[in-house]
Amino acid sequence: MQVVLCTTPVAEAERIARALVDERLAACVNILPRVTSVYRWQGAVEQDDEALLVIKTRAECLDGLDKAMRKLHPYEVYELLALPIQGGHQPYLDWLTKETER
Numbered sequence: 001m002q003v004v005l006c007t008t009p010v011a012e013a014e015r016i017a018r019a020l021v022d023e024r025l026a027a028c029v030n031i032l033p034r035v036t037s038v039y040r041w042q043g044a045v046e047q048d049d050e051a052l053l054v055i056k057t058r059a060e061c062l063d064g065l066d067k068a069m070r071k072l073h074p075y076e077v078y079e080l081l082a083l084p085i086q087g088g089h090q091p092y093l094d095w096l097t098k099e100t101e102r
Contacts, residue, residue: 001085001096002062004055007037009074013051016072020055025065027099030054058100059084 004026008016010033017029032052039046057065062082069080085093 001088001093002057002059002082003085004053004057004062004065005079005081005083006053006055006069006073007035007050007079008053010034010049010051012072012074013053016069017053017055019072020065020068021099023064023068024100024102025061025068026055026057027096028056056085056096058097061100 006016013031013033017026017031020026020029030053032054035050035052037046037048037050055065059082066080069078
């Protein structure tokens with residue numbers, strides 16, 4: 001199981017989150033509506049207000065999730081970082097597995 005982090009424009013966050021859950025690529029997506037991102041892009045330091053998606057999924061879904069993001073995400077280079085889940089409340093982990101089965 002994985003927690004995947006992805007920043008996106010605030011206006012796009014809910015649309016992307018719903019699509020991932022609808023397609024069973026994620027069991028749940030939390031939207032943190034306002035994060036400030038400071039980053040280097042094309043030689044300049046940039047700063048933007050974004051939303052942070054916290055996506056709960058299975059490792060088996062990562063390829064499909066990345067493929068879906070290529071269509072859904074407006075950025076040319078988007079953040080998609082998968083972090084392994086080492087443990088957790090077993091009923092929640094069971095639910096996560098069930099909700100991401102196709």
